[in-house]
Amino acid sequence: MTSLLIKNGFVFDPLNGVKGEKMDIAIENGKIVEKINEREAKIIDASGMIVMPGGVDIHSHIAGAKVNSGRLLRPEDHFKDVEPKTPITRSGVGYSIPSTFTTGYRYARMGYTTVMDPAMPPLKARHTHEEFNDTPIIDKAAYPLLGDCWFVLEYLKKNRIEECAAYVAWMLKATKGYAIKIVNPGGLEAWGFGRNVRNIDDPVPNFGITPREIIRGLCKVNKLLNLPHTIHVHTNNLGKPGNYINTLETMRCVEDLVENGKPAIHITHCQFSAFAGDDWRTFDSGAEAIAKYVNAHSHVTLDMGQIIFTETTTMTADGPFQFILYELSGNKWVNSDVETETSAGIVPFQYKRKSFVHAMQWSIAMELALLIQDPWKIFLTTDHPNAGPFTHYPRVISWLISRKAREKILERINRKAQRKSLVPTIDREYSLYEIAVITRAGQSKALGLKNKGHLGVGADADIAIYNLNPETLDLAQKPKTVRKAFERAAYTIKDGNITVKNGEVVSTPSGRTFWVNVEAPQAEIEISKKLQQKFGEYYTVKYENYPVPEHYLAIPASINVKAEVQ
Amino acid sequence: MRVVSNVTCPVCGSLCDDIELIVENNHVTKVRNACAVGEAKFLAFADPKHRRVKPLIRKNGELVEASLDEAIRRTAKILAEASYPLLYGWSCTSTEAIRVGLELAEEVGGVADNTSTVCHGPSILSIQNVGFSSCTLGQIRHRADLVIYWGCNPWSAHPRHLERYTTFTEGRFQKSIWIRYLTKLRALIGKKKAQRAAELASPRKEVISKPERTFSLPPTLTAKQRKMIVVDVRKTRSAEIADYFLQVKPNMDYELLQALRMLVFDRELDLDEVAGIPIELLEEVTDVMVGCRFGILFFGLGLTMSSAKVRNIDAGISLVRDLNKKTKFTIMPMRGHFNVTGANVAFTWQTGYPYAVDFSQGFPQYNPGETSAVDILARGDSDAALIVASDPVAHFPKRAVKNLVENPLIVIDPQVTPTSLMADIVIPSAFVGIEAEGTAYRMDRVPLPLKKVVEPPATCLPDEVILQRILKEVRKLKGGKAA
DSSP: EEEEEEEEEEEEEEGEEEEEEEEEEEETTTEEEOOOOTTEEEEEOOOOOOEEOOOEEEEEOSSSSSHHHHHHOOOHHTOEEEHHHHHHHHOOOOSSSHHHHHHHHHHHHHEEEEEEEEOOGGGGGGHHHHEEEEEEEEEEEEEEBBTTHHHHHHHHHTHHHHHHHHHHHHHHHHHHHOOOEEEEHHHHHHHHHOOOOTTSSSSOOOTOOOOOOHHHHHHHHHHHOOOOOOOEEETTTTTTTHOOOHHHHHHHHHHHGOTTTTTOOEEESGGGGOSSSSSSOOOEEEEHHHHHHHHHSSSSEEEEEOOOEEEEEEESSSSOOOHHHHHOOOOOEEEETTTTBBBEEEEEEEETTOOOHHHHHHHHHHHHHHOOOOGGGOOOTTTTTHHHHHEEEEEEEEHHHHHHHHHHHHHHHHHHHHOOSGGGGGOOOHHHHHHHIIIHHHHHHHHOTTTSSSSSSTTTOOOOEEEEOTTOOOOGOOOHHHHHHHHSSSSEEETTTEEETTHHHHHOOOOEEEEEEEHHHHHHHHHHHHHHHHHHHOOOSGGGGGSGGGGGGGSSEEEEESOOOO | EEEEEOOOOSSSOOOOOOOOEEEEEEEEEEEEESSSSHHHHHHHOGGGGOOOSSOOOTTTTTEOOHHHHHHHHHHHHHHHHHHOEEEETTTTTHHHHHHHHOOOHHHHHHHEGGGGGGTTTTHHHHHHHHHHEEEOHHHHHHHOOOEEEOOOOHHSTTTHHHHTTSSSOSSSSOOOOOOHHHHHHHHHHHHHHHHHHHHHHHHOOOOOOOOOOOOOGGGGSSSOOOEEEEEEOOOOHHHOOOOOOEEEOOOOOHHHHHHHHHTTTTOOOOSSTTTTTEEHHHHHHHHHHHHHHHHEEEOOOOHHSSSTTTHHHHHHHHHHHHHTTTEEEEEEOOOOOOTTTHHHHHHHHHEEEEEEEEESSSSOOTTTTTTHHHHHHHOOOOOOEEESSOOHHSSSSSSHHHHHOOOOOOEESOOOOOHHOSSSEEEEEEOBTTTTOOOEOTTOEEEEEEEOOOOOOOOOOOHHHHHHHHHHHHHHHHHHHHH
């Protein structure tokens, strides 16, 4: 397929300011072009449909050690949801932690073409990339967990920001990673001995550094290295009542590092970090305070972490949090600490409508999305699979688009939560343009992916076409139609190939794996010498066997950036 | 002569990656850092005594040499025509090969199973029942002040496990107990010498009682040092170096684990002993477990394959989970083959299940006991088998082996094994980790690269390539049928 022409669709391309105008999109050799020879091109008639850039997911656990342990832990999750083999596709299983092939197909069916795995333990990076190679269609990348690495803690303790930057650059290269992920900074190191840190200023045992210093240090490193994405932060105290104060503090702590109002921090699955109250009984929403702060500041982006009422599998690198969740639920619990670097935990979990806390969590995420005015600051996620499987995104879209849909949910949730929720008081209904921002344009902008999330000339021809006519249909009144349209894309085009047609996978090209290559040759040589000396002391694998070579990636796509350290 | 360093050893689940090899004329002539098992493999893998390099096909009851193309063509035909083929093995090859193997199993609608079905299968079932609190081996090196080996003998089976990862390692927060061990060893040798001298000196051959290891607290235990506990039915080499050795009565591990669980929660046991171990000692051990800063329980086949099987591991994992309410505790299976962990990992990411995956309905199904290799063979369900890097004829029950050899049997293996001798088609492959590169997973699921150190014989391709060619051939046959 060399050239394609998508005709007469209502195009939503927020990065280029296109808001539902009827236009044609021309594609040649996998890129979007100005014009093509119509007679030679395959024509897709998109009249009466909406055309958007392919969906971009900034935070979804789809591959790697932890995800795979989740799959292994839960055969019962797979029995009820299977994907048979077809002449084109491989077989697999769902539900909350789908096998690799199934993950690729299901994202593509929803019109998503780029997905970021947000928690790669550096020591097990190879594993993540092996799974990426078996995840078809979508482009992907992974964020190495760096917030609790001993090297980082030690450099930052000594305030050696430049050396730390060189180390982070080396790590991105070694793990073929994309961004700096920080999970419960300091808490994971403390979890090595079964402890945790209490708040952003509680020193990390044995290291004498506070989470605040870690976040600030890595934020400075991020800037020095000119990384495409900001630091990606899972806050301390996640999942605990009253934690919104800590979240506000986390956002505030990098205020003075902001330049030109550019984003400096991404708070991920913010719902889990926006709890008010003193305990589970007095549990309340802290969404309003966070929304107020975010509305007044330009250096923060968030993603929702929307709760879905279903049975799912929680998995984070936040070992201590997962232990609390195990104690709360009594469900089976997996813990997996990684030497010198991080930890992880997994607990199956069911979100129930009738549970006060769960219903409030549903409300908190909705409040965040509805109260934060600027859609470029908040993105649609379910922190797959933590708050719900990604296959429920269309449901979340329908809630955002339709007040009616929200009210229907509210009718059925826990009474006390009903009374406390701010959702009934909010009239806002997202437009399709805003939906395009929170599901692709905003995410790709926050990630610094220049060729994704828009339909301008030169962009990758990743396009989703949904059978939804905004002219004839009152979307807010027809949430079910909206949901169904987003569940099964009429077409998903990946790099100019039609991969999905009418919700069915029709071809399965391999996707790229992005990684950030920081060019700082001198710093690299110096740091690798230092690392080599320390490596044997810190790890049980050899320095030479640690990095993932580029040929390990099925289709590597390096993004080269120039660092300010040399 | 060239030196290849940082080679990963393709023998056991410890996957030591610091091996240094001297290679001369495409032969490994010297091995540094490896244990006796690893050294033996590196030096003798190419010995023609256990290796054939040409493909073999059984004709008129005799295995005769054939071309690789013919062997692959015949293999593809057998697999494509079989209604329920079994594809078994996978633990001694790379994950790259396993990935292709799974695709092949799916294509022919067969069953893919790996050797964990007869070793740590119960451990996996247990993880699926109760979860799993674990960590990587470095975590133990840096933090563990209590190491328990239960039903396993690392000194003999994973020889460098103690020195690289656990008791004898030096970590950030935990010192090695080498010196303590050496002193102890010297004292022991001295005592033995004195005893022998006394024996020789005494005119009458009196029976001098050997110094029985009694259940008393060794003086070293009072020190704030790393402690080691071994639980086993017999006194192994590993037990000799332990601070505590609990000699459990055979098949009574479950009782012992449950007793420990009760003691952890301060329940009183109105018994004198459990599984042959006095209750006072158990109480003491419990105190050590609760009082440690970071504990680890390693378990081996002594636990998974003794009576109660999966229930043993349920109890073991539950014990560790309970201990986490009081301190930090982890548990880890001692995996045998160098990439049996990788087989589980790759099976899981492609199909959702770690072993015993049945593709006969067109999607992965998993029901160990029904879809596991031994059961399928014992029932006589499968009508062909492809064995990759494994030796079921030597290890499976007789009834299963009977069915295996009565039906078409294809073996892809670099070595001559009882299975390959019984096979209808043998495709010798390159030794992964020596003659072919790839990825393997250590017992703590840390992936490591396997190196290609020497060139394989021209007729021996890597498993991955052989499987790809079979897959291609199968697709050709199937496509032909459709047209």
